[in-house]
Amino acid sequence: MLKKERKTGLIFFPAFDWAISPTHPEREERLLYTQDQVFEEGLLDFDSIIEFKPGLATVGDVNRVHICVPDTRSVITESHLVSAGGAITAAEKVMKREVDNAFALVRPPGHHAMLVVRGARGFCNVNIEAIMVEYIRKHYGPRRVAIVDTDCHHGDGTQDIYWNDPNTLCISIHQDGRTLYPGTGFHREFGGPNALGATINIPLPPRTSDEGFLYILDHVILPILDEFKPDLVINSAGQDNHYSDPITDMCFTAQGYALLNDRLSPHIAVLEGGYSIEKALPYVNVGIILAMAGLDYSNVREPDYDPLTIRQSDEISRYVEKEAAEIYTLWEKRGLMREKLIGNVEYVRRKKPVYYDTDGISEQQEETVRVCTDCGGLVTIASAADTGNRIFAVIIPGQSCPACRAKGEEIYTETGKDKYNYVYLQDRERDIFLVK
């Protein structure tokens, strides 16, 4: 198998001295065997694979994306700044064209971290992809970005952060939310009023195997990317769709992950979940790295790989085909849906409960979006949690229109501290973050 070699940056950071708790899946041991496999295969000796040390993200990088309550330092540890920093390093190397693509093989993960952060949910505190994307926009100018989340769990955090951003396409492919945490990620979650179609959810039935994933890739994801025309494609590369993963129920393989990354050709891949640390991660990661570097991955497979036992049923195949057709039709009708769903209202409100399962915090949020045809629209969030701290946040989007900006600044000025413990202003366009 002869392929065109590409230069791939690898940011490998196993954080061998950090765990959520000693027996938690997100513990020191998680990337130990992956490191063994990557070292033993000699991947770092290829001229086309270059390893970089992760930088440290700053609190300012986090504040470009999140509203951390009460403040950023209280909800993160150094490990989160290193893993977000690793993602940023990957982006830097790609943006400066030192490499053609890059893989941030870092932990802890981030795709369940939503816009407001009060603690950890789904093992995530801050969203490392979003921090990376906003870093790119701040330092390299506005970019159309597509994030393809191939973690087995719905990328609800990334979806939440970019819900109202028409310039960020979030596609999440995951095990059906009726059967797995976090229980969301259905077709009807399709983006905010100004960004319909920029959120695409592809729930797949349990026991979907390579065939199903690659069918969705070829018939939904790649065609949509073709039309969206992103400047950058990012793979939120969770590895828990693997048949051996202990906390999910899918049948994806190392070979499947490699094929997916080869066809998707992301500019940047960032590790998310994946907790079959011995039987999946070592092989999946070797497959992804080889595929990204354009090297032969045809011999990568798990030692216990048996295609017959993990083959998806015909019923699943038919379901997946139907699913693909439905989602693609939905995408094609996104323009028409705006009129039907939104009509002439000036603001759209949604209430959502958020549960921080890792930290056991319950939160009620009310998000208000200004309907706008000129930008992603002004967003305000009022939130209260069982830990106290009522907060209000004003988010002025990147590339904001004058009307949304003026309104946002006005609301921030007028909102008093009488009703809220903290009032935040996040100005994504001007990179300003204020608290009162």
Place this chain on the structure above:
Amino acid sequence: MIMGIDVGGTHTDAVLIEDLRIKKKAKVITNERDLLDSLWRVTDDLLREENPERLERVVLSTTISTNAIVQGKTDRVGMILVSGPGLSPSLLRINEDCHFIPGYVNHRGMEIAGIDRDNVSRIGERFQRDGIDHCGIVGKFSIRNPQQEIEIRETIATHVRHVSLGHRMAGRLNFPRRIATTFLNEAIREIYTNFVKQVLDLMHLRNVSVPIYILKADGGTIDIAQSGEFPVQTILSGPAASIMGILSMVESRDDAIALDIGGTTTDIAVFAGGVPLLEAVGVTIFGHKTLVRGLRIRSIGVGGDSRVRCEDGRIVIGPEREGPAAAFGGPFPTPTDAMIVLGLTSIGERERAKGALLPLSRHMQCSVLEAAKTIFEQTCEKIASACLDEMEAIVNRPVYTIHEILEDRRLEPKILYVVGGSARPMAFRLGEMLGCPVYIPEHAEVANAIGAALARTTAEMTILADTEQGTLTIGEEGDRIVIPPQFTREDAIGIAKEKLRERAIKMGAKEEDLEIEVTEDQEFNMVRGFYTTGKNIRVRAQVKPGLIASLRT
């Protein structure tokens, strides 16, 4: 009395050291076709009027292994590889005689698929038919469980003359490098063991009956009698000799840069806190990335005899050397000629140097003196910027813990050590460029031989304890022993030190030189389901590269 000899590509240098002072030095031109002849002549000079019975030890650094590889004077090696899933065999094929056989050991050293002995026998018969006497056997993760390599050797032993097993080469993970290292070890074995035999004969004729050591790439020694199984360890020992020589003549515990400016190349080494750094995985020779432990030395194609050209009005220095400097009758202008013209050194024929620079100065539309100045400056700049790049690369080495990321140690060289042919004329300017004082050791011209003479025996030991499986594996030794569930990290460190001590003594170390340090020490809870099922403990210890003693000044 100690005798140190470095058989280099150009010169063979030797020193006699008594009471840690240089007693005698000798230098002869190396006879590339007959290294023994060089040895004979240099010891002739050195031992004349000396009583060989007063010698305590002899240490030899030689290019025999390096040359055999670079010049392709190697034997045909049949390779049997147990590669399993992962990298495609097409990316692992090191020569025409590679045979991939089924079988697999995983990252924890568990045998997942067995090997087929009949298949191995057939390959052995084929080697025999094809007249292949040397065989390398390498399995993926064999340092975690060497059993399959051992089994293959048992099956094939009768068909070949000698076998090298991958897991014995080094304790580090890297299958492609393990293949390359095993291959090279076997490919140079014949030429190396012949050389060793001849050296022993020669020393016998000289009435030398003390232990004889060979220098390795890590700047440590091994008893020559023990070295035959691991000739690959002796590659690239020349540059290591010079660095160890510098180390023996300086006392600083600061960060420092050490340069050996030769005719063709300049070698750069960095001392962190006074200690020379080792390559993270292994040295690279002639395009082969290996697992051979070696000093981290960057070699750049700039030296006193580098050819200087003018391209599009710009001066280009090196990387090739086409002969000696013009001042010594060479065909092209060189940095040495520029230094002669500038009066920085008084060697050679100045008029010839000037004559060689004249055409360049015309191209550059300046005087000969100005041309010399430009060449000199650019030569120094090239070396200085390579030094900075190397320090940058060292600081940017990947690390895998938050602790190390936050620590983020910078390197701040406090002194620049320079040896080699052009040390004197260039050192001062290099020091200015790098912003640190300069020191040229007194016996700089024989630093390599001094380094060899004073180097201590070094070794490394890698331990993986897996209390879930109840096994402890010593990579380099191929040992697997049973351990109890309550086995601790302290136990592992104890075993590592003890086994390392034994190994080093066997390699020729003296008890008093065993400066053992633990270089890696990690422990992971192994959790399966929601329960801790064991510990995965990783310990690596080494006898630090260093000296039996420093030279008195």
